[in-house]
Amino acid sequence: MHAPDSPTPFLPQVRQRPAPQALLDALQARFSEQFSAALAVREQHGRDESAFTTVQPPAAVVFAESTRDVQDAVRLCAQYRTPVIPFGAGSSLEGQVLAVQGGVSIALSRMNRILSVNPEDLTVTVQPGVTRKQLNDALKSAGMFFPIDPGADASIGGMTATRASGTNAVRYGTMRENVLLLEVVTASGDAIRAGTRAKKSSAGYDLARLFVGSEGTLGIFTEITLRIHPLPEAVSAAICYFPAIADAVQTVIQTIQLGVPIARVELIHAGTVGMINRHAKLHLRQGHMLLMEFHGSPASVKEQAETVQTIASEHHGEAFEWADTPEERTRLWSARHNVYFAGVQSRPGCRVINTDVCVPISRLADALLESVAEADASGIAYYLVGHVGDGNFHFGYLIDPDSAQERATAEALNHKLVARALTLDGTCTGEHGVGLHKMGFLRDEAGAGAIATMCAIKRALDPDNILNPGKVLVAK
Amino acid sequence: MHAPDSPTPFLPQVRQRPAPQALLDALQARFSEQFSAALAVREQHGRDESAFTTVQPPAAVVFAESTRDVQDAVRLCAQYRTPVIPFGAGSSLEGQVLAVQGGVSIALSRMNRILSVNPEDLTVTVQPGVTRKQLNDALKSAGMFFPIDPGADASIGGMTATRASGTNAVRYGTMRENVLLLEVVTASGDAIRAGTRAKKSSAGYDLARLFVGSEGTLGIFTEITLRIHPLPEAVSAAICYFPAIADAVQTVIQTIQLGVPIARVELIHAGTVGMINRHAKLHLRQGHMLLMEFHGSPASVKEQAETVQTIASEHHGEAFEWADTPEERTRLWSARHNVYFAGVQSRPGCRVINTDVCVPISRLADALLESVAEADASGIAYYLVGHVGDGNFHFGYLIDPDSAQERATAEALNHKLVARALTLDGTCTGEHGVGLHKMGFLRDEAGAGAIATMCAIKRALDPDNILNPGKVLVAK
Numbered sequence: 001m002h003a004p005d006s007p008t009p010f011l012p013q014v015r016q017r018p019a020p021q022a023l024l025d026a027l028q029a030r031f032s033e034q035f036s037a038a039l040a041v042r043e044q045h046g047r048d049e050s051a052f053t054t055v056q057p058p059a060a061v062v063f064a065e066s067t068r069d070v071q072d073a074v075r076l077c078a079q080y081r082t083p084v085i086p087f088g089a090g091s092s093l094e095g096q097v098l099a100v101q102g103g104v105s106i107a108l109s110r111m112n113r114i115l116s117v118n119p120e121d122l123t124v125t126v127q128p129g130v131t132r133k134q135l136n137d138a139l140k141s142a143g144m145f146f147p148i149d150p151g152a153d154a155s156i157g158g159m160t161a162t163r164a165s166g167t168n169a170v171r172y173g174t175m176r177e178n179v180l181l182l183e184v185v186t187a188s189g190d191a192i193r194a195g196t197r198a199k200k201s202s203a204g205y206d207l208a209r210l211f212v213g214s215e216g217t218l219g220i221f222t223e224i225t226l227r228i229h230p231l232p233e234a235v236s237a238a239i240c241y242f243p244a245i246a247d248a249v250q251t252v253i254q255t256i257q258l259g260v261p262i263a264r265v266e267l268i269h270a271g272t273v274g275m276i277n278r279h280a281k282l283h284l285r286q287g288h289m290l291l292m293e294f295h296g297s298p299a300s301v302k303e304q305a306e307t308v309q310t311i312a313s314e315h316h317g318e319a320f321e322w323a324d325t326p327e328e329r330t331r332l333w334s335a336r337h338n339v340y341f342a343g344v345q346s347r348p349g350c351r352v353i354n355t356d357v358c359v360p361i362s363r364l365a366d367a368l369l370e371s372v373a374e375a376d377a378s379g380i381a382y383y384l385v386g387h388v389g390d391g392n393f394h395f396g397y398l399i400d401p402d403s404a405q406e407r408a409t410a411e412a413l414n415h416k417l418v419a420r421a422l423t424l425d426g427t428c429t430g431e432h433g434v435g436l437h438k439m440g441f442l443r444d445e446a447g448a449g450a451i452a453t454m455c456a457i458k459r460a461l462d463p464d465n466i467l468n469p470g471k472v473l474v475a476k
Numbered sequence: 477m478h479a480p481d482s483p484t485p486f487l488p489q490v491r492q493r494p495a496p497q498a499l500l501d502a503l504q505a506r507f508s509e510q511f512s513a514a515l516a517v518r519e520q521h522g523r524d525e526s527a528f529t530t531v532q533p534p535a536a537v538v539f540a541e542s543t544r545d546v547q548d549a550v551r552l553c554a555q556y557r558t559p560v561i562p563f564g565a566g567s568s569l570e571g572q573v574l575a576v577q578g579g580v581s582i583a584l585s586r587m588n589r590i591l592s593v594n595p596e597d598l599t600v601t602v603q604p605g606v607t608r609k610q611l612n613d614a615l616k617s618a619g620m621f622f623p624i625d626p627g628a629d630a631s632i633g634g635m636t637a638t639r640a641s642g643t644n645a646v647r648y649g650t651m652r653e654n655v656l657l658l659e660v661v662t663a664s665g666d667a668i669r670a671g672t673r674a675k676k677s678s679a680g681y682d683l684a685r686l687f688v689g690s691e692g693t694l695g696i697f698t699e700i701t702l703r704i705h706p707l708p709e710a711v712s713a714a715i716c717y718f719p720a721i722a723d724a725v726q727t728v729i730q731t732i733q734l735g736v737p738i739a740r741v742e743l744i745h746a747g748t749v750g751m752i753n754r755h756a757k758l759h760l761r762q763g764h765m766l767l768m769e770f771h772g773s774p775a776s777v778k779e780q781a782e783t784v785q786t787i788a789s790e791h792h793g794e795a796f797e798w799a800d801t802p803e804e805r806t807r808l809w810s811a812r813h814n815v816y817f818a819g820v821q822s823r824p825g826c827r828v829i830n831t832d833v834c835v836p837i838s839r840l841a842d843a844l845l846e847s848v849a850e851a852d853a854s855g856i857a858y859y860l861v862g863h864v865g866d867g868n869f870h871f872g873y874l875i876d877p878d879s880a881q882e883r884a885t886a887e888a889l890n891h892k893l894v895a896r897a898l899t900l901d902g903t904c905t906g907e908h909g910v911g912l913h914k915m916g917f918l919r920d921e922a923g924a925g926a927i928a929t930m931c932a933i934k935r936a937l938d939p940d941n942i943l944n945p946g947k948v949l950v951a952k
Contacts, residue, residue: 120729120838143733163678174676176685177653192925198834199866200650201903202639202689204910204918204948205930209652209685213678230735253596257619259706259772261737296735297783300776307773358674362596390675427677434680442680449668453937454681460936461929472680 017101017469019059023080027062027104030072034063045087045105049152049340050095051351051401052436058085058099063107067183067191067222073106074220074466075189081464086216088155089131092162093354094435096215100470106220108157114138115223123180123197125225128157144228147172150431151337157221162433163213167336170256170389171263171295172229174431179212183223187462197225210457215433216468218461232263232295236305237329238320240312241287245269245372247315248290249365252388254311256361260304262389264293266336269372269384272343279342280335290317290388291336293329336385343383343396350381351401353410357421358392358430367424368393371417378409392430418444434472442473493577493945495535499556503538503580506548510539521563521581525628525816526571527827527877528912534561534575539583543659543667543698549582550696550942551665557940562692564631565607568638569830570911572691576946582696584633590614591699599656599673601701604633620704623648626907627813633697638909639689643812646732646865647739647771648705650907655688659699663938673701686933691909692944694937708739708771712781713805714796716788717763721745721848722841723791724766728864729837730787736780738865740769742812745848745860748819755818756811766793766864767812769805812861819859819872826857827877829886833897834868834906843900844869847893854885868906894920910948918949 028035036042037060046057062073077084083103090097099105111127114135118124119142126135131153135146148159149166158164160182165174172178181195184207195201195208211219242248245267252265268276268289277284292308294301309320323329335342344350359367368386375382375395386393395417397410418428418441428434428441443451451473458465458475465475504511512518513536522533538549553560559579566573575581587603590611594600595618602611607629611622624635625642634640636658641650648654657671660683671677671684687695718724721743728741744752744765753760768784770777785796799805811818820826835843844862851858851871862869871893873886894904894917904910904917919927927949934941934951941951 118836118838119733121836122732123836163676163682165676169676173653176676176682177649186925186929190925190928192929193923194926194929196903196921197836197901198868198903198906199837200639200641200645200652200834200868200906202832202905202907202909203903203914203921204689204926205694205933206639206652206682206685206689207926207929209682210933213680213682218681230733232735256598257595257706259708296776297779299779300772303773303775356678358672358676360594360597360599360673361675362594392674392676425673427672427674427679429678430674430676431678433678438679445672445679447669449662449666450670450680450683453662453668453670453683456936457681457686457933460932 015101017083017103019082019102019104020080023076023082024060026076027060027073030076031062034065034069036061045107046099048090048092048095048097050093050435050437051353052095052098055098055100056102058103058105061105061107063110065110067185070106070185070220070222071189071191073104074185074187077104078187078189078464078466081466083466083469085468086157086161086220088128088158089153091152091154092158092435093432094437096162096433096435096471098436100436108155111222117142119144121197122228123225124228125223126156128155128221128224130156132156132159139228143231145231146226146228148175148178149337151340156224156226160212160221160224161215163431165431167264167266167387169387170265171261175212176209178227179208179224180227181225182208182211182221184211184219185222186219187464187467191222213433215435215472217458217472218467234298234301235293235295235329236301237293237323237332238305240290240292240317240320241285242290242315242317245288245368246365247317248288249388251290251312251315251317253361255308256389258307260307262292262304262308263295265389266291267386267388267393268336272339272383272385275342275346275383276335276339279338279345282335291332339383339385340396343398347381347398349400350398353397353399353414354432355395355414355417356429356432357417357426358390359421359424359426361391363424363426364388364391367421367426370420371395374416375413378413380406380409380413390430391426436471439473491577493559493579495558495578495580496556499552499558500536502552503536503549506552507538510541510545512537521583522575524566524568524571524573526569526911526913527829528571528574531574531576532578534579534581537581537583539586541586543661546582546661546696546698547665547667549580550661550663553580554663554665554940554942557942559942559945561944562633562637562696564605564634565629567628567630568634568911569908570913572638572909572911572947574912576912584631587698593618595620597673598704599701600704601699602632604631604697604700606632608632608635615704619707621707622702622704624651624654627816632700636688636697636700637691639907641907643740643742643863645863646741647737651688652685654703655684655700656703657701658684658687658697660687660695661698662695663940663943667698689909691911691948693934693948694943710774710777711769711771711805712777713769713799713808714781716766716768716793716796717761718766718791718793721764721844723793724764725841725864727766727788727791727793731784732837732865734783736783738768738780738784739771741865742767743862743864743869744812748815748859748861751818751822751859752811752815755814755821756807758811767808815859815861816872819874823857823874826874829873829875829890830908831871831890831893832868832905832908833893833902834866835897835900835902837867839900839902840864840867843897843902846896847871850892851889854889856882856885856889866906867902912947915949
C-alpha cells in the first residue's frame with residue numbers, strides 16, 4: 001500500500017505529447033465540420049464529473065459519425081503517435097476522458113443510433129453514443145428494458161468502457177454480464193469483432209470481456225450488442241428503516257442467502273436522506289434506510305416482499321412503507337440516482353471526491369462502520385449510499401476545491417477506506433473504474449504479477465501507447 | 477469458411493518439440509515419486525474424450541500437489557522451451573489435453589482440496605483438481621450448490637479452462653459468470669491473481685475472464701474462487717412431448733421472453749430418447765421431449781410450471797409428466813447427462829464426433845431442422861440433445877473410428893452445421909471449447925482482426941509458446 005500522501009491519486013503522468021499541426025491539418029481536411037479546435041468545444045471535451053479541474057483540454061475534437069470515421073481518426077493519430085481519447089457523455093468520475101498527455105478527443109455522441117432490437121433473443125445492438133435513458137425509451141414498446149443504471153444518463157460506450165453497473169446489478173449483473181458483442185477500433189485503426197450474439201460461447205479468448213472495462217486504453221467501441229431483459233410483469237418498491245447500519249446489512253445478507261431474487265436493494269445513510277429530501281423535495285424520515293424493489297409475477301413479488309419483511313423484522317427493521325405506483329417509484333429512484341447532485345447542492349461550490357470500494361457482502365458492515373467513524377471524525381461533509389446487495393458503497397466527500405487541506409483529508413479517508421477494503425478481500429472500484437485516480441490503488445489490489453500481465457497486454461495491443469494513455473496503468 | 481475437406485479439423489500442427497533428457501532428469505530430481513515417465517501413466521494423460529486417437533503421449537507426467545509444484549514444473553519446462561500441458565479429469569471433448577507437440581503433462585488431480593466455503597458471500601475457493609460432484613457434495617451441508625454441470629464429472633480447473641456450462645446455464649450462467657478469482661501460474665512460472673472475491677469490480681483489465689476459456693494456453697490455474705448458489709427451497713421437474721421440434725423451441729422462446737426464471741430446459745430428439753431408455757433402463761416415450769426443471773419457493777415453482785404448461789399447450793405440447801421426488805429427478809438428469817455413453821452403447825466400438833454450435837434462440841429452429849435433415853440424409857447414426865434455452869445443441873455422430881469415410885462424412889456434416897450457425901449469428905462452440913478440432917472454425921467465426929488480437933495476447937503472455945501449444949490458435 002503506497003502512503004496516503006503519495007502523489008499517485010492526483011496526476012500520475014505529466015508527459016505531454018502535443019498534437020503536431022500537420023495532424024490537426026489532416027484531421028481538419030478529412031473531417032471538415034466534424035472537426036473543431038475551438039476552445040469552448042475542446043474545454044467541453046476536456047472534463048468529466050471527477051474532481052480534476054486543472055488538466056489542459058485536448059488539442060482538437062473529432063465528431064465521429066461512423067465506424068469509418070473512428071478508424072480514419074485513429075489512423076491519422078497513429079501516424080503521428082498522438083493520443084486519442086474517446087469521449088461519450090462526459091459523466092465519468094475518475095478523469096477517464098481527460099487529455100492528460102494532450103491529443104485528440106473522439107466524440108461519439110453523434111453515433112447514437114439503435115441499430116437493431118431483437119426481443120426474441122433478448123438482445124439489442126447500438127452505437128456507442130446511445131444513452132441509457134434513450135435506450136430504455138426505445139425498448140419500452142418491445143416490453144424490454146436494459147437494467148444497468150449508473151446515476152448519470154451515461155452513454156452505452158462509456159458504460160462498457162468502465163464496466164458500469166448501478167442499482168439493478170444485484171439481480172441483473174453489470175456490463176460484464178450484459179455485453180455480448182463489440183465492434184472495436186484498435187490502435188492500428190482496424191475494426192474487429194469481439195464476442196458473439198449467441199448467449200454463450202467457448203470460442204477462443206474472451207476479447208469482449210477484455211475490452212469491457214478497459215477505459216478506452218485497448219480500443220474504441222463503435223457497435224455494442226447488449227443483453228436486454230423483459231419488463232417485469234409486476235414491480236413493487238418498499239422502504240424500510242433500521243436503527244443501525246449493521247441490521248440493514250444483515251437483512252440483505254440473509255435475503256440473498258435465501259435466494260430471494262431481489263431486483264434492487266440500496267442503503268441510504270441517515271444523514272444522506274436529509275440531503276435527498278432537500279434536493280428532491282421529499283419527506284423521508286432521516287433514518288438508515290433500505291430502498292428495495294421486487295420484480296416478477298404479482299404473486300412472486302408479494303412473496304418476495306413478505307420474506308424480506310420477515311427477515312427485516314428479525315433485525316429491528318420497521319414495517320415496510322410501500323411505493324406501488326410507477327410515479328412514486330420513479331420519484332424515489334430518481335432521488336436516489338441524483339444523490340450526487342443532492343450532495344453538491346448541500347454545499348454550493350463543492351467538488352465531490354467519490355469512493356467506490358466493493359467487498360464480499362459478509363465484510364460489508366465492517367468496511368462501512370469503520371469508514372463512517374473515520375469520516376465523522378474528520379469533519380468532512382459527505383454523503384453515503386450503497387448497492388448493498390453487491391457489497392459496493394460510495395462516500396461522496398464534499399470538498400472545497402480550493403482547499404488543499406480538505407482535498408488531502410478526503411484523499412486520506414479514501415486511502416484508508418481502500419486499504420480496509422483490500423484487507424477484506426474487496427476491490428478499490430466496484431463500478432467507476434480506475435481512470436487517473438485509482439492507478440495506485442489498482443497496483444495495491446492486483447499485485448505486481450497481474451499488473452505486469454495487464455501491461456504486457458496493453459503493449460501488445462497498443463505498442464505506441466496512443467489509446468487514452470496515462471489511464472488505468474503505466475505501460476512501460 | 478474453409479472447405480469441408482480442409483485438414484484443419486484434424487491435427488493442425490505436427491511440429492514436434494521433444495522434451496530433452498536433461499529436463500526429464502531435472503523433473504525427476506525435483507519431483508521424485510510425483511514424476512512418472514512410465515508408458516501407462518503417459519498414455520493415461522495423453523488422451524481425452526475426443527475422437528483423436530493417434531497422438532503420441534506426453535514425454536512425462538508431473539503430479540502437482542501445490543502451486544509451488546506447478547511453478548517449479550513450468551519454470552523447468554520454460555528453461556528448455558518444452559511444452560507443458562495441464563491435465564484435469566481428462567474429460568475434454570476437443571483434444572485439449574493432448575500432447576500434440578510433445579512435452580510434459582502437469583496432472584492436477586492431486587490438487588483436490590476445497591480451501592474455503594463462504595456461504596454468506598456465496599463463494600467457494602477450490603484447487604483445480606476438485607471435481608464438480610465432489611464440490612457439490614461438500615456444499616450440500618451449507619445449503620449451497622454449484623450449478624455448472626457438463627455431462628462428465630469434470631475438474632473445476634478444466635471447466636474453467638474450457639468456459640464450460642451445462643444444463644443449468646439458462647438460469648445460472650456459465651463458468652464465465654461464475655468464476656470470480658483465479659490464481660494462475662504464467663508461462664514464466666510466476667503465480668498471479670486475477671479477479672476479486674467481491675461480486676463486481678471495475679479495477680483494470682478483466683484478467684479472470686481472459687483466462688477463463690483460454691484452454692491452458694495462457695496459464696495454469698492453481699486456485700479458483702467460484703460463485704455458489706443457495707439450494708432452492710423447492711425443485712420440480714417435468715417432461716413435455718411435442719409433435720415437432722419447432723413447437724418445443726417456440727415454447728422455450730416464449731418462456732424466456734416472459735421472464736420465467738426456468739432453471740433447466742433440455743431438448744431431447746425423439747430418436748435419442750430410445751438410446752437413453754436402453755442405457756438408463758427408462759421407459760420414456762419416443763417423442764421430441766423437453767425436460768425441464770423449476771427452482772424457487774413452492775409457490776413460485778408452481779406458478780412457473782403453470783405458465784410454461786400454458787405456453788406449451790399453445791404449441792401442441794402434451795400435458796406435463798412430473799418428476800417430483802429427488803430420486804426420480806436424479807434418474808432423469810443422470811440419464812440426460814449420460815447421453816454420450818448411451819450413444820456409444822448404441823453402437824459398440826464407435827467414437828463420437830461431438831458438435832457444439834450455439835445460436836441466438838430465435839435462429840434455433842432453423843439451425844436444428846436443416847441439420848437434422850442433413851444428418852438423416854447422410855445415413856450416419858447420431859444422438860441429438862440441446863440446452864435449448866441457451867440456443868446450444870449437440871449432435872453426437874457415432875462413427876466407426878477405422879472408417880475414414882464415416883469420419884469424413886461426420887466432419888462434413890459438422891462443417892455444414894458450423895457454417896450455418898455462423899450465418900445465423902452463432903458460435904462454433906457453446907461450451908466444449910476449440911482445442912484441436914475447431915481452430916479453423918474459430919478463424920471463420922472471429923475474423924482475421926480478432927484472431928490477430930488473440931495471437932498478440934498469446935505472444936505477449938507466452939513468448940516461447942510453451943503453454944499447451946497447438947491448441948485454440950496458431951500464435952505465429
